[in-house]
Amino acid sequence: MGGSAYRELVETDAEKLGDGWRWPLPDDPDGWVGLSNEDDRWMRSKAVPQPVGTLSTPLQRTEYASSHPSTYVLCTKNGMKESVLEMVRDLTERYGWERHELETGHWPMVTMPEDVVTLLGDASTHA
Incomplete structure (x- = not known):
């Protein structure tokens, strides 16, 4: 859609x-x-x-947000077309965000909680 x-x-x-x-x-x-x-x-x-x-x-990006590390979690089985997933990948590259992809739907905190905890813990050490 x-x-x-x-x-x-x-x-x-x-x-x-x-x-x-x-x-x-x-x-x-x-x-x-x-x-x-x-x-x-x-x-x-x-x-x-x-x-x-x-x-x-x-959403308006502030100077603060632009000057600090950002992490994007892309759930690749969330119902988006591949072209939309590629657009998101391109966006994360353009902004220099660290991107992690999880092969699950929109609710990784329910379907992959251990992976989410590890990912967030790792991301927090880059902040």
Whole structure:
């Protein structure tokens, strides 16, 4: 699903289900690779809607952020097309961010917790 179609889906769901500004957890998102039924139930018991503005408000990089190391975790089985994954890889190269790729969906903290802990620990030593 492309950017404008995705944005329309999110905004429509937010209008119908979230008072126009909250996007509830989707029923069956593409990026839920590797989650067991138990993981799904656990996540849904903890989930809260995401404010739609976090998906539509451009992020401004500050001088502080530009002058400090950044790490990007790319989950390659998150439902994105290969062309989008390549765009993200190019972006991390352009900004000089350290990139780590995990072959899992959008929730690596659930599907690969040990890998995420190791990755974050390693990244913190470069800060």
